[in-house]
Amino acid sequence: MKAVKLILNYIKYYFVSVGRHGLQSSFMYNLNEFVWRRDRKDADQEKIEKYRQSLLSDNTIVSVRDFGAGFGGKVYKQLPISFIAKRSSKPPKYARMLFRLSKYLKPQYILEVGTSVGISALYQAKGSPAAQVITLEGCDQTASLARKGFAQFPELNIEVIEGEFSLTLPQAISKMPRLDFVYLDGNHKLKPTLEYFEMCLAKVHDDTVIIVDDINWSEEMQEAWKEISSHPRVTISIDVFMMGLVFFNKGFSKEKFVVRY
Numbered sequence: 497m498k499a500v501k502l503i504l505n506y507i508k509y510y511f512v513s514v515g516r517h518g519l520q521s522s523f524m525y526n527l528n529e530f531v532w533r534r535d536r537k538d539a540d541q542e543k544i545e546k547y548r549q550s551l552l553s554d555n556t557i558v559s560v561r562d563f564g565a566g567f568g569g570k571v572y573k574q575l576p577i578s579f580i581a582k583r584s585s586k587p588p589k590y591a592r593m594l595f596r597l598s599k600y601l602k603p604q605y606i607l608e609v610g611t612s613v614g615i616s617a618l619y620q621a622k623g624s625p626a627a628q629v630i631t632l633e634g635c636d637q638t639a640s641l642a643r644k645g646f647a648q649f650p651e652l653n654i655e656v657i658e659g660e661f662s663l664t665l666p667q668a669i670s671k672m673p674r675l676d677f678v679y680l681d682g683n684h685k686l687k688p689t690l691e692y693f694e695m696c697l698a699k700v701h702d703d704t705v706i707i708v709d710d711i712n713w714s715e716e717m718q719e720a721w722k723e724i725s726s727h728p729r730v731t732i733s734i735d736v737f738m739m740g741l742v743f744f745n746k747g748f749s750k751e752k753f754v755v756r757y
């Protein structure tokens with residue numbers, strides 16, 4: 497039933513969205529040129545994909561905390577690493593979008609809420625290799641897999657903070673002088689998503705982008721996106737179906753875009 501709803505949402509999105517050539521403002525034009533224009537693969541991305549492949553072929557069983565089950569992540573499941581990597585990591589198309597967005601915006605401070613095995617953190621960090629990256633994960637086993645992966649990229653500065661987001665997010669925010677690039681990809685429910693967004697507002701500035709994942713995944717996430725994109729501090733918002741991007745530049749007038757990607 498959920499899959500059918502998702503397909504119907506996608507069909508609606510497809511017809512409402514603007515093709516990548518119909519975009520107006522120079523800001524949107526540049527994003528189109530540098531971020532959405534279909535990609536060329538490069539060596540950086542290939543190396544991350546090799547890491548992904550190594551996880552996808554690893555059937556070692558690990559004990560992971562299941563936050564989706566509720567009970568504050570106190571339920572554990574025995575799962576093969578291959579399953580975790582496949583189920584929770586951003587697929588290459590959207591991971592590459594994060595890479596190009598990071599490469600274009602050149603953030604110095606990147607914060608990710610939801611590490612899993614580290615694929616999307618690597619893409620964001622590779623896009624802006626001088627950035628300080630903090631990524632948050634509640635499951636110790638998953639976090640330790642991510643750390644092992646990050647060790648293969650010693651040129652990047654990625655720190656994993658373990659624990660429940662409601663505790664680790666304020667901690668991470670206080671460690672950064674400002675937030676340039678934020679990716680919310682964990683605990684996809686209305687209330688926590690809005691809370692995480694609100695917490696981040698303390699350190700956003702004119703050039704910050706906040707990316708909210710899975711905005712069409714459920715009615716709760718659609719509602720969360722509606723509220724976030726309408727927030728008085730948000731100027732431009734962009735719905736690319738699997739994710740939503742919000743910008744805060746006060747020089748922009750408020751506009752909501754739905755872009756076909």
Ligand SMILES: C[S@@+](CC[C@H](N)C(=O)[O-])C[C@H]1O[C@@H](n2cnc3c(N)ncnc32)[C@H](O)[C@@H]1O
Pocket residue numbers: 561563564569584585586609610611612613614615616617632633634635638659660661662681682683
């Ligand atoms: C969708 S995955 C992140 C995927 C990752 N961004 C990627 O694309 O490579 C979300 C992660 O958030 C963690 N998580 C979910 N709810 C949490 C919570 N309330 N506190 C801490 N971690 C949580 C889960 O354990 C899971 O690994």
